[in-house]
Amino acid sequence: MDSFLKVTGIDKSFGAVRALHNVNLLASKGECIAILGENGAGKTTLASVLIGLYQPDSGEIKLGGTPVSVTSPAKAIEHGIGMIHQHFSLVGAMTAEENILIGLPSTKRGAEARARIRQLCSDFDFNVDFDIRVTEMPVGMKQRVEILKALFRDVSILILDEPTSVLAPTEVAPFLKGVRKLVANGCLVFFISHKLDEIREIADRVMIMRHGRVEGVLPVATTPMAQMSALMMGDKPTGETVETPKAKKARNDTSSAADALVVSDVCLMDPGGAEILQDLTLSVKAGEILGIAGIDGNGQTELSEVITGLKRQTSGAIHLNGTEISSASIAARIADGIGFVPEDRHAEGLVLSLTVEENMAFRSIGEDRFMSGGLISRRAMHEIASDVVAAFDIRPPDPKLNASALSGGNQQKIVLAREVARARNLLVVVQPTKGLDVGATEFVQNQIRAVAHSGVGVLYISTELEHVLDISDRVAVMAFGRITGVVDPENTTLQDIGLLMTAAPEEVL
Numbered sequence: 001m002d003s004f005l006k007v008t009g010i011d012k013s014f015g016a017v018r019a020l021h022n023v024n025l026l027a028s029k030g031e032c033i034a035i036l037g038e039n040g041a042g043k044t045t046l047a048s049v050l051i052g053l054y055q056p057d058s059g060e061i062k063l064g065g066t067p068v069s070v071t072s073p074a075k076a077i078e079h080g081i082g083m084i085h086q087h088f089s090l091v092g093a094m095t096a097e098e099n100i101l102i103g104l105p106s107t108k109r110g111a112e113a114r115a116r117i118r119q120l121c122s123d124f125d126f127n128v129d130f131d132i133r134v135t136e137m138p139v140g141m142k143q144r145v146e147i148l149k150a151l152f153r154d155v156s157i158l159i160l161d162e163p164t165s166v167l168a169p170t171e172v173a174p175f176l177k178g179v180r181k182l183v184a185n186g187c188l189v190f191f192i193s194h195k196l197d198e199i200r201e202i203a204d205r206v207m208i209m210r211h212g213r214v215e216g217v218l219p220v221a222t223t224p225m226a227q228m229s230a231l232m233m234g235d236k237p238t239g240e241t242v243e244t245p246k247a248k249k250a251r252n253d254t255s256s257a258a259d260a261l262v263v264s265d266v267c268l269m270d271p272g273g274a275e276i277l278q279d280l281t282l283s284v285k286a287g288e289i290l291g292i293a294g295i296d297g298n299g300q301t302e303l304s305e306v307i308t309g310l311k312r313q314t315s316g317a318i319h320l321n322g323t324e325i326s327s328a329s330i331a332a333r334i335a336d337g338i339g340f341v342p343e344d345r346h347a348e349g350l351v352l353s354l355t356v357e358e359n360m361a362f363r364s365i366g367e368d369r370f371m372s373g374g375l376i377s378r379r380a381m382h383e384i385a386s387d388v389v390a391a392f393d394i395r396p397p398d399p400k401l402n403a404s405a406l407s408g409g410n411q412q413k414i415v416l417a418r419e420v421a422r423a424r425n426l427l428v429v430v431q432p433t434k435g436l437d438v439g440a441t442e443f444v445q446n447q448i449r450a451v452a453h454s455g456v457g458v459l460y461i462s463t464e465l466e467h468v469l470d471i472s473d474r475v476a477v478m479a480f481g482r483i484t485g486v487v488d489p490e491n492t493t494l495q496d497i498g499l500l501m502t503a504a505p506e507e508v509l
């Protein structure tokens, strides 16, 4: 094989954690290599070494036979290596075009450049609104802007870190098609993903990582999924199975339960006067899981923010256990027993510069369990966090590490653990399985089921339709800031839901 990229003997440690252990890889232009591995396996670290965010402790990277020193992301771009991260790095106050052209000399930012951006958009079927700022964009659109930014810089190696996790089901197929086009054009694409079916669809080879080592680089077409999964998980069993339909029925008999949450006729306007939520009405009973399905950017995030107090509705009312909380502060809602797992864990869920145990106590200081004799007890904080770290299998199992030192999946577990503990009446989760490996996904779903089982109402918002259908007792579909229908997940079809997801405003009841 004519290898364009040659990675030899890469090692990278963070203190005692050996994140990469003698990683070797040969890859050619015009192929798509999936990188598969459990949370914490070293996938992001390897990608970060390739794009110069981290310097390896040892090892070598060659491009076209020449050793290269990738000392920064800017150097990586010079070498034609770009990466789309799970957490985007766009400037919120700027438009798509301004972001794509940022840092380029003015000679490269004229009409020709703008035409090329639009051409790339149409080549890859990317729907991007060029008139709005990034802060106003739904996550899926931000991702498309990030990709355009890399494509505009003519990358020949593009690393995509779980790119479909922010996309709605209907957006995935066109996106994958776009990636295949990129590969056909000679780009070497690394596709980090936890989704075996997607890997099967998009990748030529799969590189399986485990505990910082490469367990194998195998052709996708001839490698059974079971073999990929076994290499990824070692001899550990994959996640426990979930819940039988019978058990789900037994749990979800909430017909006589009281309403935990009632949202009545809620409207939300953005500063420009556009209606983000329109006369939205729904209810969640105690012990019930109400799923919210919908294409990203149809008001789901804003719904979660209005319920948790991060945004104030323009009109309408919100009741928790029969008491109106429409104008209550965020702190008052937390005190009332609302737990919230936000979509953007980095921006809203965690303080990365604080330790795991400090993050566990975040916004809960003052609760009896963290206090002793009227003072904050560091010991209680440590003990509570140690228990949670063990129960949620957070790795590395050290509550005194900064949250920034944990992999994305393990950071997610911290937020979930903290919010589950807070949710005495209502748990609102947005994209809770994003970035989690198969085992961790099962684990998180089971935690959420257990919360509902204890009598807490759960609002489960996700673009992962299969997960929503699997876990929810009822599913409300959102489009254009409204609920377009409520369905029984046992008696509905994907087509029915698809229709509700794309219902035009005038078709909405």
Ligand SMILES: Nc1ncnc2c1ncn2[C@@H]1O[C@H](COP(=O)(O)OP(=O)(O)OP(=O)(O)O)[C@@H](O)[C@H]1O
Residues within 6 Å of the ligand: 014, 017, 018, 019, 037, 038, 039, 040, 041, 042, 043, 044, 045, 046, 395, 396, 404, 405, 406, 407, 408, 409, 410, 435, 437
């Ligand atoms: N900046 C850092 N400081 C300390 N430890 C780190 C740092 N970055 C990663 N690690 C550790 O290195 C190991 C590999 O992490 P990495 O983020 O590469 O995993 P991953 O395979 O991308 O996981 P995920 O699927 O959860 O994103 C983990 O044990 C993680 O805790």
